[in-house]
Amino acid sequence: MGIEITRPYVPILVPVILLFMYLILKKLKGVVRKDKLILISRIIILILIVTGISDITLNLKGENVSTVFLLDVSDSMSGFKNEGIKFIDNALKEIPKNNKAGVVVFGDNASIDKFMDASKEYKQIKSAPVVNSTNIEEAINSSLGLFDKGAAKRIVLISDGEENQGDVLKNIPVINKENIDLKVYKVENAVGDEAYVEDVKVPDNISIGEEFSVITKIQSNVQTKAKLTLFSGRDKKGQQEVQLQKGTNTFVFKDVQTTGGFKSYRVLIEPENDSNKSNNEYSCFTNVISKPNILVLEGTAGSSAGVVETLKSANSEFSVISALGAPTTLNEMLEYKTIVLADVHVDDLNKGFMDNIESYVKDYGGGVVTFGGENSYALGGYKDTALEKILPVNMDKKGKNEVPQISISLVIDKSGSMSGGEGSVSKLTLAKEAAMNSLDNLRATDEINVIAFDDKYQKVVERQKVQDKEAIKGMIAGIGGGGGTSIYPALEEAYKAQSESSAKIKHIILLTDGQDSFGISNYTELIGNMNTGGITLSTVSVGEDADNALLGKLAEMGKGRTYHSDKYTDIPRIFAKEVLLSSGTYIINEEFTPKIVSNHEILNGVLVDNSLPTLLGYVGTSTKDKAIEILSSNHDEPILACNQYGLGKTVSWTSDINGQWSRNFLTWNKGAQLIKNAIYWTIPDLSDEGKISITQSGDEAVVEFYSDSVKNGSKIKGVYSSEKGESGELELTQEEPGKFVGRVKLSDLGFYTFNIREENNDEVLNNYNGAFSFQYSDEYKFNKNKDKIDTLVSEVKGSFINKPKEVFIGDLKSSYKPINLTVPVLIIAILLFLFDITYRRLNLDFKKYFHKFKIRFNINKGKLNRDVYKQNGENASDNRRVSSTVNDKDYKSDLDSSKISSSQSKEEVITKESIEKRKDKKNKKVDKTEKKSERLDTSSLLKNKKQREN
Known part of the structure; x- marks a missing residue:
């Protein structure tokens, strides 16, 4: 003990x-x-x-033994998982008495799957550790907390020994110190033909135009042919047909970068003989140092003329491409400090660009500048998109310039010819899509009705307010193809619907691809009635068979616009634009001199004499509440406005930049300065006081941020995004002065961008960009650590086992049960x-209670004896006499004791005289009692007993 x-x-x-x-x-x-x-x-x-x-503990010697099973469930052991469960279950059936067992499953981390108990079964794994690595050191450390204090300890390791995280040899001292009995069931895994990319190296930093090497290392255990491909982002940079030898193979690519920022590289190998595809890719990145690079997106060729001339004269680094070729990923966007859109329609921008533009500005500090034109802002479909969200202007006009209620009639040709089109999409399908999209430009207070026609018309949507858009879209979607073409009856029905509306703006849009048997003279009265009722008419002709002359004349008479397109995919854009133009307030074609609303830094060096040239037009918008309006029109609508959105900045110029409306500004000697100021104001000024380091640990990215200038009370937060779209947020905690660390679990292999920012009172003080390549785990490489298990077993005097019944064999040092x-x-x-x-x-007297208890015990004992004697047959009477005599004596003695005890329960301290008197009284009472007892028989004694009890 x-x-x-x-x-x-x-x-x-x-x-x-x-x-x-x-x-x-x-x-x-x-x-x-x-x-x-x-x-x-x-x-x-x-x-x-x-x-x-x-806090005293007694260690009593016992036979309690605690056993922990460590089951490797990493990917390299995936084929053995069920066998491992079965091995433990069979071993537990042999567990000796007073033994307990627990189970820890592990891969990159360890998880307790069964706490220490005496149960004799283990049927399934309940925990889910990370399985893309093997860390035996972590598993052993985790098992130590499971052992009962004072128990003899045993660890049973079930693994292939292919550790690639941690170092199991570090466990040797603790195993020896704790006298742990180590048993190892070493699993042998068969290795097939295998080749993988082990590493790719590029310089950390390069300059634009500098040629550099991309060094690739390939490991293979078989001689085989393979195709080796190098990618940078989406671009293929090189490809080689190679012959792999057993062992390490090295190959070199050459590349040159022409734009700045972080550039990702990815090497892909495709061997003829290979058993695992998980390790056939490897990524890395480099930082291309350059001047701030600007991307200019044009809606149509030449629409960015003013921007291009300005950037050329400022010797800026920029690229000009069509909006159709806009970047599709966030990483591609981050190659540019700011992005300029010149009269760009949303339909020309790809989904990837629209999905990432908000994060580019808000989370990574990118800039966006928009210039107007007839395909921008509300007319360009910006309403309710990410562009409207980040820009300083609303697409809807508000306040005193708010558009009054609109009522729209859509008259759509559904004749048989409309079933044709380009590819698998018919003209009728596009027309229905256009009608549904037009709803997005209408408010809940606006009205719509839809009429479809062939040789007769059908009221698809009765005139109603646009309150349930989904229900209206469902009705439009139900339009089916028909027969011939008869325009007039349908147009007349649209006129009747509009004449009953109380809206201030009433407009009809007619779409057809055919011809009508009615001549223009037949429409004169109808169009006249429209003019009288304030109803306007626009027409859209589609394809070569449409009667363009008739439709053009109808639009002219109806005081609307006419459109013709052989590109059927333009139909939705035409409808959406026409709905907005029907109000007559989104394009303002008139000359005016902009008013200065705010003396912002964008105007630095521009206002020499506080005079500005005139503009000839602009697209109507409204300024957001938190944005800064710099210049306004004669209708008090924004011409130039700017905004801080998250970490980034945005600017909107609502006139054009190609000279149609802005030619006076472009020829003005300060015009170029204004354009440059607007663009350069959005370029982020990143601080160089902080440093970011990102490394990989298992399935986590460990982000370390170093800065000695972090303000008291600031929080260090970050965001990240992968090339495949995975994104998230993290918060870093301070581990030591000037060092902040955060961890984030990643799932997509490849290139990631990070932005770390310092926030104080909801204000971003500084932000820093970083990059990281997340690789496949070392679990999928050839392992060089198998011999460590042999060394471990040797150093701790453990043993290898092969059968479940061997687990509990062997004497352990004496164990102690702590109490x-x-x-x-x-x-x-x-x-x-x-x-x-x-x-x-x-004031209890326990002696008194003790004597009373003794009396009652003896009386009960006497009763019990008499009951027994009555059952003894012919000797019962003799036994009763004996028992009576004995009981009489006992009772007499107990009675005397009771009286003595009663007298003693009085005062403790008394005089000598009172003591003597009491003695005399007691003696007299005893004498009387003795004389009386001689005459008593058993019955009288019992009678007296009952009286005393009562």
């Missing part, structure tokens, strides 16, 4: 307490018995409290304290 004392200095109080009590007892010699009992109980209570505070005395002794102290209070307050 062993004794452990957590606080060895506390028991010193015990002799001090005893000495103190001894001195008190010695001084108080005349203390009565009751006070002595109280004093002794209090001494015991104090000693018990001291024992509890000391902590703290709780028991404190409970006893509390009970004793309660006894002390009860004894003192109730």
Whole structure:
């Protein structure tokens, strides 16, 4: 038996307490018995409290043994998982008495799957550790907390030993110190033909135009042919047909970058003989140092003329491409400090660009500048898109310039010829799509009705307010193809619907690809009625068979616009634009001089004499509440406005930049300065006071940020995004002065961009961009650490096993069962304290209760004896006489004792005279009792007993 004392200095109080009590007892010699009992109980209570505070543990020798199974469930052991479960289950069936067992499953991390208990089965794995790495060191460390204190310890490791995280040899000292019995079931995995990309190296930083090498290392255990391809982003940079040899193979690509920013590289290998595809890609990145690079997107050729001339004269780094070729990923966008859109329609921008433009500005500090034209802002489909969200202007006009209620009639040709089209999409399908899209430009207070026609018309949507757009779209989607073409009846029905509307703006849009048997003269009266009722008419002709002359004349007479397109995919754009133009307020074609609303830094060097040239037109918008309006029109609508959106900045110029409306500005000597200021204001000024380091640990990216200038109270946060679209946020915590660390789990392999920012009181003080390549795990490489298991077993004097029944074989060092005395002794102290209070307050005499208990016990014993004697047949009477005699004597003795005890229960301290008198009285009573008892028989004794009880 062993004794452990957590606080060895506390028991010193015990002799001090005893000495103190001894001195008190010695001084108080005349203390009565009751006070002595109280004093002794209090001494015991104090000693018990001291024992509890000391935290004493008794280690009693026993046979308790704790066993922990460590089951490797990493990817390299995936084929053995079920066998591993079965091995543990069979082993538990052999577990000896007083043994307990637990299970830890592990891969890159460890997870307790079964806590220590005596159960004899293990049927399934309940935990889910990360399986793309193997960390045996972590698994052993996790198992140590499962062992019962004082128990003999055993670890059973089930693994292939292919550790690629941590170092299992670091566990040797703790295994030896804890006397742990280590048993290893080493699993042998068959390795097939395998080749993989081990590493790709590029310089950390390069300059634009500088040629550099991309060095690729390939590992293979077989001689085979392979195709090796190098990518940078979406672009293929090179390809080689190679012959792989066993061992390490090195190949070199050459490349040149012409734009700045982080550039990702990815190497893909496709071997003829290969068993695992998970390790056939490897990525890396480099930082191309350059001047701030600007991307200019044109809606149509030449629409960015003013921007291009300005950037050329400023010697800026820029690229001009069609909006159709806009970047599709966030990483491609981040190659540019700001993006300029010149009269660009949303339909010309790809989905990837629209999905990422907000994050580009908000999270990574990119800039966006938009210039107007007839294909921009509301006319360009910006409403309710990411572009409207980030820009400083709303697409809807508000305030005093708000557009009044609109009522639209859509008259759509559904004749048989409309079933044709380009490819698999018919003209009728596009017409229905156009009608549904036009709803997005209408408000809930606006009205719409839809009429479809062939040789007769059909009311598809009765005139109603646009409150349930989905229901209206569903009705439009149900339009089916028909026969011939008869325009007039349908147009007349549209006129009737509009004439009943109370809207201030009433407009009809007619779409057809055919001809009508009615001549223009037949429409004169109808169009005249429209003019009288304030109803306008626009027409859209599609294809070569449409009667363009008739439709053009109808639009002219109807005071609307006419459109013709052989490109059927333009139909939705035409409809959406026409709905907005029907209000007559989105394109303002008039000359005016812009007014200066705010003396913003964009106007630096521009306002020499506070005079500005005139503009000839613009697209109507409204300024957002938190945006800054710099220049406005004569209708108090924004011409130039700017905005801070997240980390980035945006600017909107609502006139054009190709000279149609802005020619006076472009020929003005300060015009170029204004354009340059607007663009350069959006270029982020990144601080170089911080440094970002990103490394990989298992399936996590470990982000470290270093800065000595972080303001007190600031939080360091970040965002990240992969090439495949995975994104998220993280917060870094300070681990030491100037060092902040955050971890984030990643799932997509490849290139990631990070932005780390310092926030203080919801304000971003600084932000920093970084990059990272997330690689496949070392689990999928050839392992060079298999021999470590052999070394471990040798150093800790462990053993290898192959069968479940071998798990519990072998003698372990004696185990001890720890019993902590703290709780028991404190409970006893509390009970004793309660006894002390009860004894003192109730003035209890325990001797009196003891004697009463003794009397009752003997009487009951007598009764029991008589019952037994009655059953003894012919000797019953003799036995009763004997029993009666014995009981009489016992009763007499007990009665005397009871009387004595009763007299003693009176006052403890009395005079000598009273003591003598009492003795005399007692003697007389005893004599009388003895004489009387001679005459008593058993029946009288029982009678007296009953009287006493009553």
